[in-house]
Amino acid sequence: MAKRGKKYQESIKLIDRHKYYEPVEAIELIQKTAKANFDETVELSVRLGVDPKHADQQVRGAVVLPHGTGKTRKVLVFAKGDKVKEAEDAGADYVGSDEYVEKIQKENWFDFDVVVATPDMMSVVGRLGRVLGPKGLMPNPKSGTVTFEVGKAVDEIKAGKVEYRVDKSSIINVPIGKVSFGTKKLRQNFATIMDAIIKAKPASAKGKYLKNVALSSTMGPGVKISSQRIIDALVDDEDK
Structure with a gap:
């Protein structure tokens, strides 16, 4: 494995690799650990409890992020x-x-x-x-x-419409914005895409659906997120 740079090594010290963070905590950490000299993209990675080899367990869709992705798409x-x-x-x-x-x-x-x-x-x-x-x-x-x-x-x-699709490894990777968006906008984009993924759960999927959820910036380390706190946060938002 290639040796990581000094900035990455500094960033990783800020993250507890064994902890599952709340969504807002994770977003704040991503902003602190993004140290590149350009506006890094914030990527969401979700490993699902589905078997994409089965047609009835494909998870795919598209959603318009409230604040776009920060990238102009041709x-x-x-x-x-x-x-x-x-x-x-x-x-x-x-x-x-x-x-x-x-x-x-x-x-x-x-x-x-x-x-x-x-x-x-x-x-x-x-x-x-x-x-x-x-x-x-x-x-x-x-x-x-x-x-x-x-x-x-x-x-x-x-x-700012983004498409999400589970790959052969049962993982969805999708951008949710730029580091410069700030916590509030990134949180709203994150909630929008997670809500869509949760609602897209196939009826035939058994067991735990959200297996692993993490955020990372283009050049930064990943931050693991508690899947239960994601669901709780989405319910809280609906109650407001």
Whole structure:
């Protein structure tokens, strides 16, 4: 294992590796331990008690974070007819059809973060399955990226919509903002995404659902969070 830098070693001293922190405590610690000379992204990592090999235990969805992610996302839309103008008016960065399929296939072009497609364009987009799929860029109805409401889809993505999806290791990794957001905004983004993940629990999932929850910054160490305190905090918020 590669030796960590001096800043990382200083940061890790602030964290009790055996403690499970309350959400707000963890967020405050992340801000204290983020010592890079750029605005680090705060990443949420959740290991779930599901078996993603089973179709009925896939956990996937999308949610608009109240304060966005702090990153401007480039959107490619596959559409035709009046949906082209609708996507452009909403602020899509690229809108088209076969010309973008060709550009991706021949030029290995990936200057975009999200792909949206109208249902009638999926036969065109399907030709890109082998290259978009492994990168997690394939449009999907569950994440709201296959839709005739392209204007709404682009608006939500630009406003801070994030997609969450369990991987082969039963883990979801998703950004919840930047260190510069401060505790309140990060806490609200964290609560929004955790609420969505909890509500997405498959009926067939047995035993403990939230196995491990942790936050980390781009260059900083991870901070473990008590899953029970997350649930308690979400209930408290609903009561207010």
